[in-house]
Amino acid sequence: MPSNAQLAQSSAVQAKAARLERAGDLPGALAVYEAGLAASPNDVDLLAGLAALALRMGMPEASAGLWARVCEQAPDRLDAIDARAGALRAAGQFEHALALLGAALDAHPTDARLWNSLGVAHTDKGDAAGALACFEEALRLDGRLAAAAYNRGGALFDLGRLDEARTDFQRARKLARKPLDAVTIDFAEATRALAAGDLGAGWDAYEARLSRDWANPVVFTAPGRRWTPEAPLAGKRLLVLAEQGLGDEVMFANLLPDVLEALRPNGRLALAVEPRLVGLFQRSFPAADVSAHATEAANGRKRRFAPGLREAASIDLWTPMASLNRRFRRTVGDFPATAGYLRPDPERIAHWRAWLGTGPAVGLTWRSGNLLGVRRREYPPLELWTPLLRTPGIRLVNLQYGDCADELAAMSAAAGRPVDEPPGLDMRNDLDDLAALCCALDLVVSVPNATGALAGACGAPLLMLSGPVAWPRLGTPAYPWYPQAGCLAAPRYGEWEPVMARAAAFVAELAGAGQARAAAG
Template identity: 30%
Template sequence: MGKNNPPAVPTLTISTALSQACAHWDAGQAAHAEQLCLRVLDVAPDHPGARQLLGVMAHAYGQLDVGIEHMRAACRSPLAPSVCHSNLAEMCRQKGLLDEAETAARRAVALEPQSVEGWNNLGIILQESGQLPASLECLQRVAALLPDSPEVHNNLGNTCKRLGDNAQALAHYGRALALNPDYARALCNQSVALSDDGRHDEALAAIRRAIDIDPLIPQGPQILARIELACDAMKAEGVPADPEAVAHWRKAVQALRSQGRVDEARSMLERIVRAVPGDAGARFNLAEVLLLQGDFEAGWREYRFRYRMAHTAMRERHMQKPRWAGQPIEGQTLLIHDEQGYGDTFQFLQLLAWARERSGARVVLEVNPNIHALAERGEGADKVIRAGTIPPAFDFHCELMSLPLALGLRVTDLPVRTAYLRADPERVEQWRKRLATLPRPWVGLAWAGRPSHPNDAQRSLALADLAPLAQDGVTFIALQKGNAAAQAAMPPQGMAMVSLCDDIRDFDDTAAILTLLDVLVSVDSSPAHLAGALGCPVWVMLPFEPDWRWLRDRADSPWYPSMRLFRQPAPQAWAPVLAEVADALCMLKSACRL
């Protein structure tokens, strides 16, 4: 018999590679898109399509110089389309290279005379270079093509303002806001024009609303300060924006939170964000405190700034479709994608079915490949895909942890779903046979979380620390993964332990085992969330300064009815927690013998 040759691998053409790269970028998968573009450049250096996409991605992630170099390379090709020159023009404008920007913009409209983007960019460039009549002509051309664009009317307002026509500027800002009442930039510009018109109270209301919508809006605090001075509206106890004072307040917040003085920490953080509205770090810290207090309405609003901090900005996915805000979108497709850790995903998957009901959309869920099978057996998604694969066409997107804001989630809404994840029945049977000879109760143990977690030093333990839990008549089953799993080889004296650490292949194994246990005893980590999502009994040991999701002063979790919380009464005070858990285990042991 002849040999069976493997099927030929289809060649990846430049056209196919760029098509896939664009699809990845549209879905916010920048790393995959970049790899494909670089493969194109390996065989076709300075290919305009690849350079264009690399430039757009670099710009989106704040690498303006890199973006400009890619765009320049793209535009050197005689085949470069109008959009390449238009993008180069906008990037050069942002860099202050107005002459180069104007040249690129004029080339863009010469190649495509009906290019709205090209004429708009040229109009703004001419505005900033002081060529105001020419700017007005360009932007009026754009307005004729897009009469209902709030951005176009805002740009026209800016040119009219520079021309000295304040009344016409206000008319355009008003039109922009009629089309989009939450357009923060137009409100900001309107406030300046109103103040210049002597209408200081209206100006103050406009700039305050702009900052409320987007606290990080450029120049917002400076404009607010000028208008407050102009209308003599500064409060007697007004907050000074002295950098040294703000730095002192930040240190005070850290101290207050570590001492459990959450209400005082909130007041101090609110003081900071009043003084420096654009401080994304303070706003994120405020979000955590608000959520810890159970003030979900304010907390989710501040939590949206989690990717606006310097150390998190590169993690944000730049999607090319709008974010879903909770509105009905019947008949359309909503892509919901996970973020952050496994525990976060397990927790927020309970909102998936609600999002589908509220939106009326076909829901596509994108998750880490390690939990794909679990998510497929869950509720609420019409299709589940692995992260990194190109999703089907979608109309809106939403991060999994942005769903609470979109849905208006309150503490009283919890739990939205219970036992919304299910273990694989075949895996359950496999592990049932494996554990069948062990005496009950079966108590699972997970003593350490992810070491890179910011609060891991406070939340994680060593297995030796769990010695107070050891008692006759209890079978402890180690479920720990990672470096800490090696500790299972030397359990504390008197602890009858069976280690499954090396035998657990994936979360499907963990889920199956959790359904068989009498209880899981865990620190704040992903197995605890998985147990709660499965509706399995779980006891979670929490540090004195817990993560926001566990709220305050309660022994239960509204997220997971099957969960019981054991809290440190003071910083580093694990002994009382372990004593309380040990007592609970005695009661469990007695109940199992009945």
């Protein structure tokens, strides 16, 4: 039993760490917890605080281990079991999470929160039907559990039952008590509307991402007034701040040609983008003033601004990039039919074509850089790529960024020949040259990641491998952002075999066409 002095010391450590977390100083909070545990290594509350922080810092395995220590010392703490399962899910250890929650439910079969967590584990694994049954049991036990209603909506979304998902999101929104929960549900409803093809309502609701109640919110600072959809643009100087991930910046750039047209005859576009995209965007939009945006942490929030902006005092209006969809992409018919709004360097395209030589060449990218938790279900397992890899008459080229040496070796072994590495190309940082390589290839086969977005935006021949329901498809069978792209969607999560079989057949047709051209030539 801890003494009063020990309890006071533990409370002081927790309070100091919490202040640092709120200020965005996660490493500082980590150091405080570690110092506290050095003095009291079995303090359950400090272990729990450190476990939660570790997950927030992207260390799910460490978080799961810390929660296991909490559970050993306090086996009746259902919140610790729940949190440990969440860390295991984030680490991709779905079966372990399911077993842990199943054992807890054997002892506590009427705990709605545990049923909800079991459903989330099924969701992350890609078993939407199993998840749905768990969420229904959670709601039967506690009809006012907002998380279960929200999560059941997510499972229905995954099953393509979008009208039913909307009903559950509405129910969850009425039950939500915390501002973060409310804005999370609002954003889910935005993506549901977009997935259903209701673009007007979807983009309007998509503004929830800018709420100060959002987890890790980004605050934009810029000169001029915030643009609204009804504001006239003709003759104005507009600053557009790109946002979200790299792939989002590339995808949302689809609407910039329309923005430039709306600013005519005397308006001017200033554009702040991810630093790695500056060169490509300068070439693609020569009428715009393109610079790099920057992001800094302050008081627990991220602030995005445009430090390289020229003539800031002349800016009339500013906007985050995705907000422009509210005016320029309210229906699928608003998307241009012409492919390719980004322009790689023609000389670099020629360089890569010379390196590729004759015969069809196919570039491959199979995952994003984030494989935590639910993201894993979005990508076909590597072993299912084997029929495509073994297609004769095709040169295979690696387009996967990040540390992928082991995966690349496995794919080369499955292919029975090397998957070629583009010499001298840093695929994470030299995005302009990566775009040129994509345009030099006969085909890019990609999951929805930054490279796939880059290839699509540049008009490269693209085959996208997608999950069953993806909101960027905007209720269509493909991706309106990239009209030249084909799309193969899995019927359900975990059922990638038909997708990869069709992808292999598509590549075989490309190989056959190449052989026919060679014979004719």
